[in-house]
Amino acid sequence: MSKTTAALAVLKSAGVFGLVSRAMRSKLRILCYHGLWLGDSPQYGDCLYMQSQRFEQRMEWLARSAFPVLPLDEAIRRLDDGSLPDNAVTITIDDGWFSTLKGMVPVLERLGLPATLYATTYYSVRGGPVLNVLVDYLITQAPAEVLGRSAYARELAGTHPGLAPSSPAGRNAIGGRLAATVDALPGSQRMDAVREIASALGKDIAPILEGRWFDLMSEDELREAHDRGLDIQLHTHTHRMHGLVPEKVASEIEVNRRELARILGIDPSSFRHFCYPSGVHSRAVFDAVRHCGIRSATTTESGLAAAADERMSLSRILDCQSMTTLEFEARLTGVWDMIAGARKRMRSSEEVYAG
Ligand SMILES: [Zn+2]
Incomplete structure (x- = not known):
């Protein structure tokens, strides 16, 4: 207790x-x-x-x-x-x-x-998934030693050398910044960036997309939620x-x-x-x-x-x-x-x- x-x-x-x-x-x-x-x-x-x-x-x-x-x-x-x-x-x-x-x-x-x-x-x-949250998930759940495999993560570590991927706080900071980086990309490039990060980290995102872990409701689903009270x-x-x-x-x-x-x-x-x-x-x-x-x-x-x-x-x-x-x-x-x-x-x- x-x-x-x-x-x-x-x-x-x-x-x-x-x-x-x-x-x-x-x-x-x-x-x-x-x-x-x-x-x-x-x-x-x-x-x-x-x-x-x-x-x-x-x-x-x-x-x-x-x-x-x-x-x-x-x-x-x-x-x-x-x-x-x-x-x-x-x-x-x-x-x-x-x-x-x-x-x-x-x-x-x-x-x-x-x-x-x-x-x-x-x-x-x-x-589709809310990409900045998905990126934060990928980074914060990834083992520290694989973080450097992502070009996006490397670039970030280069510009912010203080971010240590070995600590949870450092990974949180990298996740947050990388999520913001992806968010700032033109809409057409965001999903590619997420795929690059996921594949560099060795994470299969197919089940994440299929399971809709990070999806909002579609328009039809919003209507259904509203109809259900x-x-x-x-x-x-x-x-x-x-x-x-x-x-x-x-x-x-x-x-x-x-x-x-x-x-x-x-x-x-x-x-x-x-x-x-x-x-x-x-x-x-x-x-x-x-x-x-x-x-x-x-x-x-x-x-x-x-x-x-x-x-x-x-x-x-x-x-x-x-x-x-x-x-x-x-x-x-x-x-x-x-x-x-x-x-x-x-x-x-x-x-x-x-x-
Ligand atoms: Zn909110």
Whole structure:
């Protein structure tokens, strides 16, 4: 048992979870998921992909719990007018992975839980895997000694000699940079670059492509998800924030909205909620986002959403494969925030003394 788990278990048995949850009952808990892992072992992306059993276990826990689950639009409306039920939860899922349709939608349907999907549209229209994520997977899962076999990886190591492929942190950095390099190539050259990297690393990508490990839903699949009850909202067209330039962000939202309205055959004005891709946001874009007719925008910052919070930057609870049920419960009750807040206050008072 880790120290954190042990500490949480003590707090729970002392009744602190119940007390804090009562104190925080007026806040909204916005859960954040991404996709499910469809690939082989070891699992990649702790918070990007979850094992299907873990997701099912979480949703079953939630359905049995005293936390009422509301659709996002209703939750935001009731956060605004003060009529939110105690300890309200809303479920949001980012990106629109194929695995979300395959594995999450059936669980949500079976348990009757409402959820919102923030769908990015570029890869749904274009088809094929999300290449920067696939590249990151290839690099971070590759043994260090084969990394130098890729011309792309060699070139990168040449320009960034500090990146050590022998350490996981170094591989993460190489994966991230190489993913960005591939992303910056013209669309027609990206898949060739990915094939070069995969073949240099000795990785067969056929099963990855066939199994659709890194695919988003196609247009037909997005329609199917919507028909099966998933609320679909905005997440930009290309999953980019363009250096937080307000006009570019607004344009991303408008293209995303137009594409979703076309794909789903519904009114463009029905898209009123937005999630910042990769959580990238700043005050500089709030007005531009609001002017796009957005009523709520969520980030990946951790916490519960209060009535007084800025609607253009609502915090969420990011659920991950490695999170224990106890930690999940600590986050939902608000105990986690309370501990994190206390730690922060302790650190800043230490800094005052040290300074
Ligand atoms: Zn995203």
